[in-house]
Amino acid sequence: MTHTLSAATALESARSGAPLDTESVTALLTSAGDDLVALQALAAQLRDEGLEAIGRAGQVTYSRKVFIPLTRLCRDRCHYCTFVTIPGKLSRAGQGMYLELDEVVSLARQGAALGCKEALFTLGDRPEDRWPQAREWLAERGFGSTLEYVRAAAVAVLTETGLLPHLNPGVMSAQEMRELKPVAPSMGMMLETTSRRLFTDKGQPHYGSPDKDPLVRLQVLRDAGAERVPFTTGILVGIGETLTERAESLLALAEIQRGGGHIQEVIIQNFRAKPDTAMRGTPDAEMTEFLAAVATARVVLGAHMRVQAPPNLVSAAECEALVASGIDDWGGVSPLTPDHVNPERPWPNLDVLAEITAGCGFTLTERLTAQPRYLLDPQGWIDPTLTDHVAALCDPKTGLAADVKPTARPLVGC
Ligand SMILES: O=c1nc2n(C[C@H](O)[C@H](O)[C@H](O)CO)c3cc(O)ccc3cc-2c(=O)[nH]1
Ligand SMILES: C[C@H]1O[C@@H](n2cnc3c(N)ncnc32)[C@H](O)[C@@H]1O
Numbered sequence: 001m002t003h004t005l006s007a008a009t010a011l012e013s014a015r016s017g018a019p020l021d022t023e024s025v026t027a028l029l030t031s032a033g034d035d036l037v038a039l040q041a042l043a044a045q046l047r048d049e050g051l052e053a054i055g056r057a058g059q060v061t062y063s064r065k066v067f068i069p070l071t072r073l074c075r076d077r078c079h080y081c082t083f084v085t086i087p088g089k090l091s092r093a094g095q096g097m098y099l100e101l102d103e104v105v106s107l108a109r110q111g112a113a114l115g116c117k118e119a120l121f122t123l124g125d126r127p128e129d130r131w132p133q134a135r136e137w138l139a140e141r142g143f144g145s146t147l148e149y150v151r152a153a154a155v156a157v158l159t160e161t162g163l164l165p166h167l168n169p170g171v172m173s174a175q176e177m178r179e180l181k182p183v184a185p186s187m188g189m190m191l192e193t194t195s196r197r198l199f200t201d202k203g204q205p206h207y208g209s210p211d212k213d214p215l216v217r218l219q220v221l222r223d224a225g226a227e228r229v230p231f232t233t234g235i236l237v238g239i240g241e242t243l244t245e246r247a248e249s250l251l252a253l254a255e256i257q258r259g260g261g262h263i264q265e266v267i268i269q270n271f272r273a274k275p276d277t278a279m280r281g282t283p284d285a286e287m288t289e290f291l292a293a294v295a296t297a298r299v300v301l302g303a304h305m306r307v308q309a310p311p312n313l314v315s316a317a318e319c320e321a322l323v324a325s326g327i328d329d330w331g332g333v334s335p336l337t338p339d340h341v342n343p344e345r346p347w348p349n350l351d352v353l354a355e356i357t358a359g360c361g362f363t364l365t366e367r368l369t370a371q372p373r374y375l376l377d378p379q380g381w382i383d384p385t386l387t388d389h390v391a392a393l394c395d396p397k398t399g400l401a402a403d404v405k406p407t408a409r410p411l412v413g414c
């Protein structure tokens, strides 16, 4: 008979502060009923201690953002993804292969008028490796790669609108991150999962997606630490990973954070099936399991990690359960643009989100793309090129968002 630890026993050792191994984390992930309530209580207590320690007791943060889908072309084929498309479809719809710079600036400018301070660049991975149309589009405008174009678009947003870019373009090399660091205070890439099986085995969600090899993604996360880039990462819950694999993923993120101190927040995102994808028949992540994953992430990552879950992928009542499970951040929320990755899930109105957050006993508080600890002690973390842009939007006492609207501002030395 295999020895399996009970959730209650694992929780006891978590409470005692003992280091958690894969077996105990897996056991925590199975928590349901009274065990889940007890796990949530520990997670919430840790979150509260962490916020108290930085003088931010009672605050749940969000970033007011515009979503800029720079390109939906991609060399990968993730089975859960509705964002990805192909050149033929774009042409038939009369759309370009990429957004033009003036389209990017126009989105950012409309966002600035609504008080948005973040320009979230989310795009497909290296489409030029797969699609000649992407290569041609870039070449016609003098760009050799998508990431070169990302840089130019970030510069345009900074200089013409003052919004701060957060870059989420998938896999980047250390050299690419170094080139992008002067144009973005923060970047991110979801680990998704450490399960290699989901990448190597035919029929699994990451089969045929070279950028979803967990060995490649773990290297990106370590490189981001060496490059001292404030970095957002996380896991996608419910894409076919086992509980043990989910536990291993959380432990891997904790280890990466110990190595680099650069993981500014960890997103725990629930899979939501989309009708036009290969995984349309896979059930959405189950809510009890998802809440256990959020609370376990808090316990594994500790009081001082910022733990984020998006508010648009669950109901209002479930948002309250997320707060009860130890999150302290809703991530980027937009009053203007849809979540192009989950287009069927509109953002809650910001007043409604403030009410939901208040109902949990917390104050909804606006932050910038990079978490306060990096903005308040920018040495090595925030490139000096960005100093004026950050200073214009940042409250110098808290490192959170100031009550201002971004404005055009020259970028010196770029
Ligand atoms: O609207 C979304 N924002 C996503 N964001 C943005 C996030 O909500 C915020 O913009 C960041 O917390 C920075 O403030 C991501 C950022 C990353 O670095 C990595 C992954 C994601 C995933 C999403 C997503 O699926 N949808
Ligand atoms: C931008 C991030 O969005 C997440 N992502 C992609 N597709 C889905 C989906 N169907 N449901 C939930 N999250 C998704 C991935 O984790 C990706 O890295």
Ligand code: MET
Binding pocket: 074, 083, 122, 123, 124, 125, 168, 169, 170, 171, 189, 190, 341
């Ligand atoms: C739309 S998915 C987000 C960006 C990137 N393609 C990734 O999967 O990491």
Ligand code: SF4
Binding pocket: 074, 075, 076, 077, 078, 081, 082, 083, 084, 123, 124, 125, 170, 209, 211
């Ligand atoms: S999730 Fe990202 S990498 Fe995967 S297909 Fe979609 S855009 Fe490409």
